[in-house]
Amino acid sequence: xxxxxxxxxxxxxxxxxIAVFTVAGTLQGLRLQVLLIQRNQGPFRGHWAxxxxxxxENEDLLDAAKRELAExxxxxxxxxxxxQTVGMPGRDPRxxxxxxxxxxxxxxxxxxLAATGDARAARWFDVSALPPLAFxxxxxxxxxxxxxxxxxxxxxxCFELLPAQFTLSELQSLCETxxxxxxxxxxxxxxxxxxxxxxxxxxxxxxxAHRPARLYRFVPQAFRGYASRRxxxxx
Amino acid sequence: xxxxxxxxxxxxxxxxxIAVFTVAGTLQGLRLQVLLIQRNQGPFRGHWAxxxxxxxENEDLLDAAKRELAExxxxxxxxxxxxQTVGMPGRDPRxxxxxxxxxxxxxxxxxxLAATGDARAARWFDVSALPPLAFxxxxxxxxxxxxxxxxxxxxxxCFELLPAQFTLSELQSLCETxxxxxxxxxxxxxxxxxxxxxxxxxxxxxxxAHRPARLYRFVPQAFRGYASRRxxxxx
DNA sequence: ACAAAAGTGTTACGCCTACACCCATGC
DNA sequence: GCATGGGTGTAGGCGTAACACTTTTGT
Numbered sequence: 171x172x173x174x175x176x177x178x179x180x181x182x183x184x185x186x187x188i189a190v191f192t193v194a195g196t197l198q199g200l201r202l203q204v205l206l207i208q209r210n211q212g213p214f215r216g217h218w219a220x221x222x223x224x225x226x227e228n229e230d231l232l233d234a235a236k237r238e239l240a241e242x243x244x245x246x247x248x249x250x251x252x253x254q255t256v257g258m259p260g261r262d263p264r265x266x267x268x269x270x271x272x273x274x275x276x277x278x279x280x281x282x283l284a285a286t287g288d289a290r291a292a293r294w295f296d297v298s299a300l301p302p303l304a305f306x307x308x309x310x311x312x313x314x315x316x317x318x319x320x321x322x323x324x325x326x327x328c329f330e331l332l333p334a335q336f337t338l339s340e341l342q343s344l345c346e347t348x349x350x351x352x353x354x355x356x357x358x359x360x361x362x363x364x365x366x367x368x369x370x371x372x373x374x375x376x377x378x379a380h381r382p383a384r385l386y387r388f389v390p391q392a393f394r395g396y397a398s399r400r401x402x403x404x405x
Numbered sequence: 406x407x408x409x410x411x412x413x414x415x416x417x418x419x420x421x422x423i424a425v426f427t428v429a430g431t432l433q434g435l436r437l438q439v440l441l442i443q444r445n446q447g448p449f450r451g452h453w454a455x456x457x458x459x460x461x462e463n464e465d466l467l468d469a470a471k472r473e474l475a476e477x478x479x480x481x482x483x484x485x486x487x488x489q490t491v492g493m494p495g496r497d498p499r500x501x502x503x504x505x506x507x508x509x510x511x512x513x514x515x516x517x518l519a520a521t522g523d524a525r526a527a528r529w530f531d532v533s534a535l536p537p538l539a540f541x542x543x544x545x546x547x548x549x550x551x552x553x554x555x556x557x558x559x560x561x562x563c564f565e566l567l568p569a570q571f572t573l574s575e576l577q578s579l580c581e582t583x584x585x586x587x588x589x590x591x592x593x594x595x596x597x598x599x600x601x602x603x604x605x606x607x608x609x610x611x612x613x614a615h616r617p618a619r620l621y622r623f624v625p626q627a628f629r630g631y632a633s634r635r636x637x638x639x640x
Numbered sequence: 641a642c643a644a645a646a647g648t649g650t651t652a653c654g655c656c657t658a659c660a661c662c663c664a665t666g667c
Numbered sequence: 668g669c670a671t672g673g674g675t676g677t678a679g680g681c682g683t684a685a686c687a688c689t690t691t692t693g694t
Contacts, residue, residue: 180462227415381691616664
């Protein structure tokens with residue numbers, strides 16, 4: 171990426187940026203994290219930024235986002251959602267760049283990070299302790315975070331972060347971490363059970379010197395008419 | 406606009422498309438309408454399409470949408486909202502074109518239509534009787550319509566379509582037309598009044614051989630914390 | 641026995657929905 | 668006086684939010 175170029179008709183370039191979130195830590199201290207790359211090229215070289223890059227010709231936006239994410243961070247097979255498109259002049263010193271912002275939620279431990287291409291490094295950062303970000307990526311990140319929180323109750327995305335078998339407490343802690351607010355345990359459990367999207371699993375889980383918890387698994391087949399309800403998950 | 410071009414780096418072009426809606430007709434027969442232009446250029450010449458066009462370099466997306474709308478239809482000073490961005494390859498025969506779709510709601514009688522530039526004509530069409538549309542504009546229109554209906558209760562947009570003084574029945578008919586479903590009169594009135602965003606106006610209005618209705622005006626100052634409520638208007 | 645997390649029900653409130661009758665006016 | 672739309676209140680159901688104690692295990 172060099173300085174601005176001249177085109178037959180001057181026109182903005184199109185990029186995709188992706189904010190991938192995960193939740194890390196033990197049950198007692200979960201933290202919401204976001205995947206950032208350290209830029210190896212062009213402006214803001216050395217700065218941390220959201221993964222992303224230019225959309226190729228004849229490439230769908232979602233495909234471009236997946237490709238860039240894989241190239242720069244090694245992440246593959248991630249469910250992405252479009253958030254918003256930002257094209258304010260001046261947001262990129264190279265010229266006019268319109269970016270289509272995406273968001274995802276993944277289990278960090280199910281993916282291998284591999285910084286390549288334009289990325290010198292790829293790392294998870296606590297959302298509460300971000301480094302200064304390149305371009306307007308700080309603002310873009312806020313957009314994605316808002317979108318993520320709004321969508322949490324409408325999509326099954328949160329089950330992506332849990333192991334195949336999990337306890338209700340784990341699910342609740344996860345949601346609390348993403349939403350950054352406490353939820354009432356009894357209301358949470360009742361409403362999750364009413365959704366009938368979880369099936370109990372034989373066996374229990376121990377976590378130290380405590381009563382073992384029941385294990386459940388997510389049943390995707392049971393996930394029907396989810397979007398039709400006003401609020402599917404109890405958040 | 407001619408055939409596809411070659412760039413230093415092949416890259417998608419960026420357009421904006423705008424679906425402007427209005428409500429037309431008498432109180433007894435309101436119809437939701439959308440503003441379409443008849444293309445005078447390039448592919449789909451002669452077909453009807455959403456107004457829109459290429460984003461200039463160093464032009465913000467909203468500005469581009471306003472400019473294109475003014476150029477092709479004569480509409481100015483319209484409040485636009487971004488809906489979604491679509492960039493599926495093949496959606497434009499000229500090459501890869503990414504479009505940022507916008508939506509607006511205006512009072513048709515407060516604007517003068519003037520088809521210029523790429524538009525041979527500009528006309529309001531009933532949403533229930535659309536002509537075949539160019540490109541994938543039929544799908545884009547569905548996206549905007551969904552967005553409009555979702556946002557109707559969260560924004561004061563609907564007051565844009567009413568005269569300065571209006572009756573509650575007029576407001577209700579308007580909302581029913583946009584949502585394409587009937588609303589309960591008493592519930593509607595109660596909830597609108599609870600919002601305290603309307604002020605009664607001295608005087609009454611006659612509408613034929615009936616009891617005159619009270620007139621109200623919208624009080625923008627009273628429009629506070631509107632977005633904070635889950636559902637601001639009773640839809 | 642005690643520490644620590646798991647598990648469980650009820651109540652109060654607000655919101656939404658459904659519903660029917662009288663009122664004021666023009667003709 | 669009648670046709671037409673304007674205007675009003677209440678009761679039931681539903682979902683949400685608040686809230687405390689008992690159970691099970693490991694140490």
